[in-house]
Amino acid sequence: MTSLRKTPVTIVTGFLGAGKTTLIRHLLENAGNRRLALIINEFGDLGIDAEILKGCGIESCPEDNIVELANGCLCCTVADDFAPAIEALLARPDAPEHIVIETSxxxxxxxxxxAFxxxxxxxxxxxxxxxxxIDGAAVAEGRFADDPDKLAAQRAADPSLDxxxxxxxxxxxxxxxxxxxxxxxxxxxxxxxxxxxxxxxAATVPRAVKILLTSGGKIDPAVLLGLHAAAEDDLAARPSHHDAEDGHDHDDWDSFVLDLPAIDAPGPFVAKLAALADQFDIIRLKGFAEVTGKPMRLLVQGVGTRLQQGFDRPWKAGEARGTRLVVIGQKGLDRAAIEAALR
Structure with missing residues (x-):
């Protein structure tokens, strides 16, 4: 009963490009009269996910209830960023009934x-x-698959992987x-x-956890909200590769933002991005592009060489136009070569 008097929090996790933002947008659009707040923890300096969700105009989660924290992972910035953001949300006259956190x-x-x-x-x-x-298509293609035998064979074949x-x-x-x-x-x-x-x-997870198949993140909000897991009291049932460590490493990744001029057409630009993703083993691309002569902003999102594009909204009056991309990959990503190719 004590936990029921607390404000519930749902943590949405998932690898780069799995569809977290799409899932949350569907959740917000179908939440009915439930007051929600959203905290977004981005990896990189450009708040793409926050921009997408703030443009929804959803009554159940107004723009003021969408908080972006981009100064580092939430568990490392509890005192400086996370706790104050929570305090500010709960202090509002119309405090949220449920908080959703989208992790990096x-x-x-x-x-x-x-951290709770x-x-x-x-x-x-x-x-x-x-x-x-989970990006089922990516896993099926062998990217981040969890078959230990397959991984062992790959490591045995490559002496550089120790x-x-x-x-x-x-x-x-x-x-x-x-x-x-x-x-x-x-x-x-x-x-x-x-x-x-x-x-x-199912073979990877040692406890009974429901696996649901989804497309486009479309799932009934009643399924996502109201699990009553009290996960902060159940940490022992959630093993991690990093349990023996005092902290966890944030230094395996490179992330940078590219500011580029307007593009002439979406097709060649996206084809170039796909080629660069393959050449440099880019894990994730996301951002906006200005297309010359078009009143709409082009949204580009990619996982590996699989990219999606679409005009998401008109440019606002007085808004600075241009092309901005977040590029994410493993340590050693060649920013200079990628930027030179795009320019």
């Missing part, structure tokens, strides 16, 4: 759940559930901390691939 795509969820032991947070919040969003792939560890840690796993982008998978990936996930 490279975040380890367990340290964030541990911070006295100011534990007294007022409970982690209603951790939802892991330790576990940190990408694999992030992916598995997100699964192991979850109370609900959404196997997303099933529209890009055949039934056999869906069954195989779901079975691999």
């Amino acid at each position: 795509g490279l975040a380890l969820p367990k340290p964030l759940v541990k 032991d911070w006295p100011e947070l534990r007294a007022r919040l409970t982690v209603d559930g951790v939802v892991a969003v 330790h576990d792939n940190p990408l694999e560890e992030v992916y598995e840690d997100q699964l192991l901390c979850a109370d609900l796993i959404l196997l997303n982008k099933t529209d890009l998978m055949d039934p056999a691939a869906q069954e195989t990936v779901a079975a691999d996930i």
Whole structure:
């Protein structure tokens, strides 16, 4: 009963490009009269996800209830950023009934759940559930798959690999901390691939966790909100590759923002991005582009070489136009070469 008097928090985790923002947008659009607040923890300096969601105009989650924290992972900035943001939300006359946290795509969820032991947070919040969003199509293609035999064979064939792939560890840690796993982008998978990936996930997670198949992040909000997991009291059941460490490493990744001129046409630009993603092993691309002569802003999102594009909204009056991209990859990403190719 004590936890029921606290404001519930749902943590949405998932690897880069799994569909977290799309899931949350669908959640906000279908939340009915429930007052929600959203905290977004971005990786990189450009608030793409916040920009997408703030443009929704959804009554249940007004723009003031969408908070972006981009100064580092939430579990490392509890005192400076996270706790004050929570305090400000709960102090409002129309305080949210439920808070949703979208983590960075490279975040380890367990340290964030541990952060709810911070006295100011534990007294007022409970982690209603951790939802892991999985890019089913990417996993089916072998990117971040969790088949230990396959990984062992790959490492044995490559003498330069003498330790576990940190990408694999992030992916598995997100699964192991979850109370609900959404196997997303099933529209890009055949039934056999869906069954195989779901079975691999189930074999990885040592406890009974529901796996649901979704496309476009479309799922009933009642399924996401109201899990009553009290995850902060259940940490022992959520093993992590980093349990023996005092902290966790943020230095395996490179992220940078490119400011570029307007582009002539979406097609060639996106084709160039796909080629660069393949050449430089870019994990994630996301951003906006100005297309010469077009009144709309082009939204570009990519996972590996699989990119999506679409005009999301008109440019606002007085808004600075241009092309801005966040590029994310493993340490050693060649920024100069990527920027030179795009220019």
